[in-house]
Amino acid sequence: MTVNVIGKPLPRVDGRAKITGVARYAADFNQPRQVHAVIVSATVGLGRVTGIDTAQVEKMPGVVAVITHRNAPRLPYAPHKSYIDPATGERLHVLQDDQVRFYGQPVAMVVADTPDQAERAAVALRISYTAERPIVDPADPKARPVVPEAGKQPDARLPADTARGAADSALADAPMRVDEIYEIARENHNPMEPHATVAAWNGDRLTLWSKSQFVINEQAEIAAIFGLPPENIQVICPFIGGAFGTSLRTWPHVTLAAMAARQVGRPVKLVLTRKQMFFTTGHRPRTLQRMALGATADGKLTSIVHEGTGETSRHEEFMEALTSVTTFLYSCPNVRTRYRLQPLDTGTPNHMRGPGEASGVFALECAIDELSYKLGIDPIDLRRRNEPTIDEGENKPFSSRSLMKCHDLAAERFGWSRRTPEPRSMRDGRQLVGMGMASASYPAFHAPANARARLLADGTAEVEVAASDMGPGTYTSMTQVAAETLGLPVERVRFSLGRSDYPPAPSHGGSWTMASVGSAIRAACIAVQEEAAKRPREGRPIEATASSQRDPDVAARFSMHSFGAVFVEVAVDPDVGTIRVRRAVGAYGIGRVVNPRLARSQCTGGMIGGMGMALMERTVLDTRDGRPVNAHMADYLMPVNLDIPPLEAHFVEEMDPHVNALGVKGIGEIALVGMAPAIANAVFHATGKRVRTLPIRIEDVLTA
């Protein structure tokens, strides 16, 4: 039986669970005898805890325990580093000493019968500190950039320095130049679901119902921290209420929940407050970038210099792909990139949707736009003139590259031909109208993954992977892959994920879930069919486990990336400076699309994330103590329903036989990349004001 379900726009298989409230997220796993833990966060930005008055709080109603560095167990904290952790530095060891390294660091924990009793007790806990002034402002003269340790080797995945040709002299000699500084604010992921863990011990075995994009690593990390064999720990996470990267790492609250549960001998639920989501669970780092382009008068790039610095914490060197795209997006003989980190007294940043690429592409795509005005060349045409035939950074061919096809498709759907090139030349009544566009790119990663497939006597199949679904539709798309491979209708396939005792999967991020987990599922389904062919069924289930990874030879031969084009129309009120996105069109070359309905949703969702990055989102730190002053969902602005214009996402036909057996390249990240520069470029076209700082605010377009 053949059923072509890959490529079908099926509704979500988990839709019913989500619309009925049946889907259970970490904090929904209430346990018998459960108590509630609330973290007390440091209210100084650097210093030491000198006193904690626990006696009064211990007497408050319902309070079961007050845990501080004084009475917390000394945990083994055996070395553990996954690829999702910074290669250099050491994670925060929570409640192990009196030091405060950044504002909001956990310094105590209160456990009580009900959440409100725990909250009241946490508020009542008096803590004294000796405090110093932290350095949290990248512009602070005492803040010194460093060369990232893991970027020093010549074969580093994210090299600190790259060069081909002689970029600086070529820049100096270029007939036409753009040389500007671009700045992007710190952003917080702010998923709707706060981080949460319910921890329950049974002897020396621990179950964690915990929000995680990487249950296998959460298991391994908690095992290392508590000095237990990993098999003693079970991490369960069937649903994630959005994450965008914040739940890739296992942050201190997971350790705290487990610690509290062991201490009080009862299951403990620990949920971060929204404010605490701004302290210890990562953020998109603030970046400062110099982007310099040199070009001939007819628009051929002769030099690119890209120097970027991202903030990190004192205790870990968080790196992201800030300068990577610059090395291959356009053809240019002379390219130099430099990536530095600036350690500050804050929590460690981490990956946030489109990490590195979203920030780096903003600088590159704004600079290309600036160059197009200087040259008087249409910005699409300028990109076409610099379209490379190979990845000139890696010096190898692309496995597939549909960038110009994306531009052509998006331009046509958008109606780019109606644009008049002159800034401030288009109006709608009083409103200044601007049209801008940008390219987008993100790597087509593929990580090793495993899957188990089981054929049951009733003609149905079960597939299991320790994968995650933070919203893109893993449940649905993987069911489609399994159904197609097994030749079964989707109704007869049941796909389960989110348990650490399932076959290991890579982290759920970097747009590699479909490539990695999907390929493993395909392999397991083929293996179970082969198994079934070998022996009669006899009413017993037949099971097979298989793994998949990218062929290293293919990886060595090809440069593999997704490409896209984003077009945006904005309207700017010339008197009050309000900026509204009026419509946006994106076109993406992402290989095969497994489920167009879900893929479109993911793309328009990414565009909305990009609107936030461009026009709203920034976490502001008080430079006196490092306190995020807008750690609140009403003050950290994010797109709401009324902000959303008509959005279109299109996919160009793209067959990539090299990336993986499914021919998929990933969607989640590229959907956000490119939106912010397209908006910034549209704002320039509308107003004639070039804003190089994100988010773009009213005052930026109002000031002359």
Add this chain to the structure above:
Amino acid sequence: MKNDEPFTDGAVETEERRGGLSRRSILLTIGGVATLAAAPEAAAQPISERPLAASTGPVRLVVNGRQHELDLDPRRSLLDVLRETLDLTGTKKGCNQGACGACTVLLNGRRIVSCLTLAAMHEGAEIKTIEGLETNGELHPLQTAFVEHDGLQCGFCTPGQIISGIGCIAEGHAGTLDEISFWMSGNICRCGAYPGIVAAVADAAKRA
């Protein structure tokens, strides 16, 4: 096999459920006992730190048609009572500050953010949560519209969006797409499923 089977309990079945002892009854016991501690000294303490002076007596709430008599600390939010005492975890806590809409429920037919209201204020009130929308096994039309229009991704804001959408339609605020966007702007969706949310509300409004 129904598609939603793997999700009904997040692939985990706790022992006491199998044994017939419900988690809900256990939690109710804990919730009732925990709140009744005595409270002598108070005067100089901020109100938030004061132990409860006296019980207000049982609070009667009708949730999804079922009547509950609860002995509650009067400072407990309706949201915490729904989630932690009644184990109705479909209603979500997104910010606990009234800024995100994830905890929206219908209170006597009107939508309200349950994190910003105290349960004890609503003696006798009828409360409808996401768990109470099915009638005779039939989903509410807005629930099915959310799946049809893909008005959700991660699903965490979805219960609040659906409840809010029902309120929006009942208020007569679903006449145009712009009107829906405006009146649904109290419910944040970080995945950005807004186009589908508006389409779903518009669709259900037409059918209502």
